[in-house]
Amino acid sequence: MSQLEFEKPILEMESKIAELRHVSNGSTINIADEIGRMQSKAQKLLQTAYSKLTAAQKVQVARHPERPHFLDYVAGLITDFTPLSGDRNFADDQALIGGIGRFEGRSCVIMGQEKGHDTDSRIHHNFGMARPEGYRKAQRLMAMASQFQMPIITLVDTAGAYPGKGAEERGQSEAIAKSIEKCLRTDVPIITVVIGEGGSGGAIAIAVADRVYMLEHSIYSVISPEGCASILWRDGAFAGEAAEALRLTAQDLHGLNLIDGIIAEPLGGAHRHKEETIRDVGVQIAKALKDLTPWSGQDLIKKRREKFLSYGRAL
Amino acid sequence: MNWLTDFIRPRIRSIVGEQKEMPDNLWQKCPSCDGMLFHRDLEENLNVCYHCNHHLRITVKQRLKIIFDDSEYTRIELPAVAHDPLKFKDRKKYAERLKEAQSKTGLKEAITLALGTIGGQKAVIAAFNFSFMGGSMGAGVGESLIKAAQTAVKEKAALIVIPASGGARMQEGMLSLLQMPRSIIAVEMVKDEHLPYIVLLTDPTTGGVSASFAMVGDVHIAEPGATIGFAGRRVIEETVREILPANFQTAEYLQEHGMVDMVVSRRELAETLGRLLNIFMQALSAAPENDNTQDNAKGGKALTSKKAGKKDVKSSTKVLAKTAISQIKAVQKAAGDFQDAKKKPTAKKAN
Secondary structure (H helix, E strand, C coil): CCCCHHHHHHHHHHHHHHHHHHHHHHCEEEEEEEEHHHHHHHHHHCCCCCCCCCCCHHHHHHHHCCCCHHHHHHHHHHHEEEECCCCCCCCCCEEEEEEEECCCCCEEEEEEEEECCCCCHHHHHHHHHCCCCHHHHHHHHHHHHHCCCCCEEEEEEEEECCHHHHHCCCCCHHHHHHHHHHHHCCCEEEEEEEEEEEHHHHHCCCCCCCCEEEEEEEEECCCCHHHHHHHHHCHHHHHHHHHHCCCCEEHEEECCCCCEECCCCCCCCCCCHHHHHHHHHHHHHHHHHHHHEEEECHHHHHHHHHHHHCCCCCC | CCCCHHHHHHHHHHHHHCCCCCCCCCCCHHHHCHHHHHHHHHCCCCCEEECCEECCCCCHHHHHHHHHHHHCCEEEEECCCCCCCCCCEECEHHHHHHHHHHHHCCCCCCCEEEEECCCCCEEEEEEEECCCCCHEHHHHHHHHHHHHHHEEEEHCCCCEECCCCCCCHHHHHHHCHHHHHHHHHHHHHHCCCCCCCEEECCCEHHHHHCCCCCCCCEEEEEEECCEECCCCCCHHHHHHHHCCCCCCCEEHHHHHCCCEEEHHHHHHHHHHHHHHHHHHHHHHCCCCCCCHHHHHHHHHHHHHHCCCCCHHHHHHHHHHHHEEEEEEHHHHHHHHHHHHHHHHHHHCCCC
């Protein structure tokens, strides 16, 4: 498992426990008591560490490579998932994946950024940084959702839209802008969960939804703390301060009433309990879907607009 | 460095006195061709270099004077918003930066709203002030764009937005990111009423501003040489590790890549805008009365108004043809643009 600095004492404890278990298997000495004591100590360490994560630490957890990613959620929540490729204009973008399938038996469209889980897949998915083709595929899928009156689930996990020459040539700005516009015009329920990193325009392009939730240790921001620090502090080393100032944690944003809710993660974060996390995300999506189902298409559009218009007005 | 510069020159200076710098408000160098520009000539030339045609940045006041008929317009008061809800602080407090920008520019926010006529047609202009915190978009700017759209709807006027902005105002965190969908909602309000929405992309239009309202116009006009793009040039160079073409992310480059309808020099701006608005607005006034409700805008009536609109463009072309041959071509070209742009409501119905 990749290490986070603040998790080191916990990981050390966990490896000691594993070692002891291994020893106890091979011998007759009963050290179950010792293991039990150490486990509860490790649990306490986790509790204290995770009960007061700083913004900078949350950024680390949100980006943890072992966190469940888009395809893990699809595998856990969607049956008959059928990925659909291409924007019908230029190319397919594997950074932003989407398709049709069934969520709890109901036909739906699901899409989101996939970061990949090892070197090969990370390169294949361009580290979850979509190009214009990705956002145009998203628009295409939203149109399809509307055509067949299927709700849309979007899972956000990206450092941001890809900053490349080709991406600029093919209109990254226009692709993102049109994707936002498409979200606003779509007459089926849209539910968004930020599962890891919500990075700026590349994230909000598919997150203009009727319900926007964030996992407990996910982040959502207009700019990365590193980028913000290098611009405003003129030194990337101030990323910690920037993370704090940007108010990018799920708790901050919920406090500002800019998201609809937080999905709690099991103790120690999603990277320790993938299945449980995925299940809980599913429960929240099901709840939201139930709330939104009675609304007509025109009502959805109207209320979505009103909701986004209201942001910031009460602050 | 040698004794000449180190020793002799200071001695001479001390005798003759410090050489007087030319007051920078009288002469300035063109950033493109290094030609010297006299302030009065430059102003007369609409802040366009008279040696090389480079378009220098222009104040919003000058811009509005150039565009509106007879340089006359009414300022629309900016809506009030909560400033600094995050209590953001970097090396300096955001609240202080905001105050500094306000006292430096004498403006309340990075945007100015005005109502007037262009080519005889009513129009609301929302123009960004780049000198106000880089024209960055926060809640104040977003809310102003919404007010501009609402005013356009109320006045049955066109909406023209003129971005000059580095992007989102990061001191407002998530709230600034949310101005991207909010600004697009503003545009939707105008489009629902079938009123024209024109974007004039000026130097620079980048980041969250380019990736929102600036790229969903019925017509995209850009000023020559303006930098327009999503990611910053340096970020891209660092990511792709290759040298980018010199004209990368310029107005001309964007037109070449299909993102901008036309690159229009400042001298022809008012005429172009006037012509476009006249074509659009005449089409609308020729359309059978429709009661402008949201639901109706998507229904059959919109379709008939579209057909009627096309007819009207043709007849208006004929009228103008009498006046000047050169104008025929321009109008026909614009009429083509118009028909392209008008396809959008059809696409909307497919939703």
